[in-house]
Amino acid sequence: MTKGSDQSASDMAVRVAVVIPIFRHSVLLSEAIDSILDQDAPWGIRIVLVNDGCPHRETDQVCRTYARAYPEQIAYVPKKNGGLSDARNCGIGYALARWQELEAIYLLDADNRLRPPALRRAMTALDEHPDVDWVYPNIDMFGLRYAGDYGGPYSRLIHTVMNVCEAGSLVHRRVFDAGVVFDTSFKSGFEDWDFFLTAGDAGFTGMNLEEFGFQYRKRGESMLADSERDADAIRAEMRKKHKQLFSPKGLLALEQEEAPRFAIHLSDTDQVIWTVDPSSPNRKIYSFDEYSDLLFRSTTGNKRYFVPPLTVVTDSQLWKTLCDGGLVSGVLWALERQLDHACPVTVAHVMPGNPALPQRQDTLTMRVSRDPSAQPVTGGMAMLETQLVRKVLKDSSLSWISQLELPHCPISVARIEMTVPQALWNGAGAAPDRVACDLLALMARLRRNSLTLAAAHTWEWRTQDIGWRERTHKIPRQTCLSSAAYPRVADGGLHIGFLLPLVEFGGVERVALNVARALKRAGFHPHLFVLEQDTITYPAEWRETFDTVTFLADPEFATWGPTQAAYFGTDISDWSRWGNKGNATAMLAWLDGVVNFHGAAISGVMGQLKRLGVVTANSLHLSDHSVFARPVGNTYHALAFEHAYDMILPCSNMLGDWCHAMGMPAEKIIPIPNAPSFDLPATAGAPRTPHVPERALRALYIGRLDMQKGLDRLVPIVEGSQEADFDIKWRYIGGTVLGTGGAALPATITDSLEPPKTTPEAMTEALEWADVIVLPSYFEGLPLIVLEAMRAGAVPLATDVGAVSEAVVDGHNGILLSNAHCVTDAMHALDRLACDRDLLQRLSQQAIQDMQDRTWDGAAQPFIHRLKQLCALQGQSQPVPSTQSGTDP
Amino acid sequence: MVKATILTRDGEIARHYGDDARITFVLMSPDPDTQKLVFTTCDGQSLRPEQVALDADAYLRPTQENDTAHQDIVALWEEMFGLALPPCLPQADMPDIAALRDRVLDVVLEQNAAASRVSARHMRELGLLRQQHDLIQASFRGLEHFVYGLNVQHRTPGPIIAPTRGQPVVTLQNGMQVQQRVASASPGLCDLALWFDPEGAAPKGMVSVTLTGLDSDQVLAVWDLQAAQLSTGWNRFSLERALGPDPVSLQITVHWVGGGVLTLACATDHPDPRFRPKIGDDARPAVLAQRVWSWVPGVAAPLLTGAHLPNGYAGKGQLRHVGREWLEQALDMRSLRADIPFIQGTDALLVHVLEQDIAAAIVPDLVFPGAVEISAGICTYHKDGPEVEYAMLALPKSERPTAPGILPQALHTRLTADAAETLNWVRVAPDTASQCRLYLDPSEQRQDLYLLTRLADKDGTNAFGWSGFSDLKLRFGAQA
Incomplete structure (x- = not known):
């Protein structure tokens, strides 16, 4: 298209229209127009001049002059002022309507220019890449000179944090035909950024053309300069508009697809896995040589070639162990969080439990140490930033990194010490501890590559403006303001987090386990999150239930931490209100739902999680008592944060009534009444044999030995029954978890005290042995042991506290003891039952019958139903059967 | 035929005036649904609004249109186009077509006059810009000459991507070409060097070296030369004028036509495919060995002796500077070793004056064919010197001594008292800068240059005789 050949220009088929919106650039406009007239394309180009109500008459005169001089090439469209977006839309609409054969539209600002081959080259790029929908340039500025390189594959992930596509891009018409337009509400700037994000939302994608030939006029003051002043507000608007894109799940999905965070070197198999989520089927696997080539491309001063920003070195055995055990995401997350300027390398030392200590064979521990004191670096997995790898490659020698092998390593290394249950330990022999050696071997091997020499020179002349390509892992962090985004990606299943401050053998944990199992049977994927402890008991039934387990490992978090405020007399920790909740939020933001099991302060993240599209639920069990027996605890804490929860899950209907009475909307309250917390073993199930009158009444205490359980009542009951010479045989099973509260146990109890039963077989044996169980607690929820005992036919003698009476009907299937006269009532009941075995039998049979239909699947059904509804509202998938997570690479 | 376009609301008015060869009536009216103006010809053909906005010369206001109605139409027009309604012609003032024509003519003449004023202003501005451009060009040229005349300004060497031993080379057979991206920003680039080995190439074969700007698809310079003009090692290609401040990515293409094989040396392997040299579609792993120099962007750099000049360089009376690298090769006539030092802190070659003898430094092959004049700065760099x-x-090279301390016969002849040809000795006091010149008959062969010193007082001492030559320039005739 040349100025002197209007005839030939008008004859050529029109492929591209250039839309030039004009407002105030009355004189510079002619350069823009002339640069289009000077294009050397072998096909027709049309220009649409859109005068957006410019107050300078000169603009109108210039446009008329050009339109009259080139009537076949230039259309002049004056309009009332509507802003840049409106002007562009007007020009686009005009062009598409006027020239039906149009294939693409170029948007040129009135003060910019194009080199003569620009449109030809850009259109060729579109022709040669039919999967590309727009071609965007590097930014070569004139005026205030600068040249920015925006090269490399288009990344929608990076596009969420910086505008990589200048408006001066060639856009295929199918983008506009699909209804993508400039948003006229963006009047303060960045409207082109929003346009391309919208195009991406619609499934379109772009490509950089290195030598596009676009020239950007840069002056001291401009609309862009104005936009930068309002940048924060505009970005906030964009995040609201593209909610799904900017959500944690959206960003993680993009990261997995475009910029996998980790390059995991398996030192024994020479493979390198690229992934964010180790369980994702979209992970990429490269040979070492392939990876090397890709790595070295990124070492020669450009930012166009991507390599995962975090390098992990380990071996295939440990990798499999962590994957199969559902531990790998938590470990990777912990390692990444510890990486910073102070600790450039993080190491995980993973070992099996000591087989010589069977009582600890199911222990799972994770401890984080940032002790800067020089120690040997041992472990099976190491992580460092790939930027550091590049620096080591450019170093004159390996002397710095070689210090990792020194007995007293002077490099600050953060360490994760992890003990896993013996059953998870796939590897034969000792835990791997040579990762320092493997890391050094990797570096030495890379340095031997001849491609290292190229890094010594400067090759690029443009400033590499996409610095984010080397730190893409920091993009998903921004939503939660965390030090690392949790490395899990949505896979179409429904993933529910179970939050527990600790995992021992307590009732809350048992309830959590059983609810998780019910969810798993319903097709959900349960995940365990340990909020406060660094050591948990993680037996087989837990491992088989939860897909993964993660430790929060946040030293600032405490379930009941320092506080300056109380709600209804219960402390509300400062952390839950003002603390640094980024990491806790990031840990959970990828889930579809979370259930808080008495995690107290963790309620502080629920509001943010709700805003991020996570369904939130709070499981309540009982009100604790203060020293002076004032009700306090998680139930009252839940009142303070009720608004942040979609569902409240009390363990009994009575507790549900209490919640409603205290102000929670009824629709939110979905009781999951407790049921027996373990399945009867195969050996159980035979009808209980009738009680033998001649035999002594077998009375069992089974539970924690602490104040809550009424230890100070149990002792006089036991001693009283012995003094009164009741025909009773006592058995005591339990241990202390929360302290005895100062009650001294007599020798008659301690001499025959059995440790807690941890298996269904042991529990069943104990309960089937017992005729009665005695539970003189001061406060309870709906005790699981009562239900389990009733199922086994052991008649409960329990204080009428909490929701005990929801299961135990006095004289019908058990005996309720009054709180005020617990000891007396218990003595009376024991005497009666010892004497009246028919009564005992009747109560026992009724107890068994009443427990028959009490199951967790039944109890959890309303919760599951509501959970599905809420997840569907959030746009999430329906649950699908869970599969084993963690596979071989 | 160009017609004036008159807007009106009333078709009757248009019919009243009748058809006219030079006036087109366009009817406009508000669309009741959209409240936007729609435009048609008198016979009902729909017109594009923006075309009407471009073409309309005036608005014919009907007599029955009151002020309110007129304001409405003005507002609708402004709402639609953001522009003022074209000049208004009241129907009442124009009883017939002739009167209308007169008024339209007035409007058009006024537009013409306004356009002429704009055009005249543009021409005046262009003239001002040209004058200013002339002045700047003239000043700049004067500045260039001043700078060149004062001292040699060294080009700034860029990164050296040196040949690497053991790397495979690039070999070009007849008709082949290799393309290599240049590892440098373009602004100010004035010289580019590649490492050639022309030994296997037919001497009369043609090498064409092209420098291209990738962003602009522009050929920036072409050097065509015969293989015989290449030397083994670095071959330097100079631009007439350093590349301007507008930055582009650069690519060098070497095309060989001729018998035999032309070889280029390579440097390090490069991981980025963009920087690998390409022969056809085949990208080689190792980058071509290359060097660049830069100068002030857009400015003609002082040309260096030995560099190849681009095609089309007129070069009448061209002046070439002798780079330091030439003097570094100078041989001491006494030892025939290339170990002559430079005077510390200067670029002057130390040809230390001798007692009872002539001191000489031989710069091999410096005098290129066509050189007609050689000038040099001379100075004895110590105030206590003689x-x-x-x-x-x-x-000629054939005269070069083959044993240390032997004077070439031609030199010896010139030193005798009755020599027909003598040397043009220039006597210089110590610590005084001066210049000496040598005028030559143009030769077709390269020659050596002898730099000679002797004591003015034959019996004097040569203590502190730090006699040095610097700033050598060769001037060539028009055909060089």
């Missing part, structure tokens, strides 16, 4: 005489002589 008076020294300086001279230069160009001799």
